[in-house]
Amino acid sequence: xxxxxxxxxxxxxxxxxxxxxxxxxxxQIFEVTTGxxxxxxxxxxPNYQIGFLLTCGYFKxxxxxxIPEDYYPRDVx
Numbered sequence: 272x273x274x275x276x277x278x279x280x281x282x283x284x285x286x287x288x289x290x291x292x293x294x295x296x297x298x299q300i301f302e303v304t305t306g307x308x309x310x311x312x313x314x315x316x317p318n319y320q321i322g323f324l325l326t327c328g329y330f331k332x333x334x335x336x337x338i339p340e341d342y343y344p345r346d347v348x
Contacts, residue, residue, distance in 0.1 A: 301328040
């Protein structure tokens with residue numbers, strides 16, 4: 272049986288990337304609560320801390336996980 276094609280290549284690419292946010296949305300999505308900051312500070316390296324916070328923000332926005340290579344530089348800043 273043939274597979275059903277729901278999304279074309281461009282739509283699949285867009286679906287598999289993190290969403291883009293404007294500055295207002297970025298402030299809301301990546302807001303760090305005290306509980307989240309406590310967990311983040313237990314991580315040893317700054318790279319891990321940033322990755323953890325971005326993962327939490329993207330998950331909060333989309334309920335999905337993305338690979339770190341796809342994170343946007345503006346979000347990392």
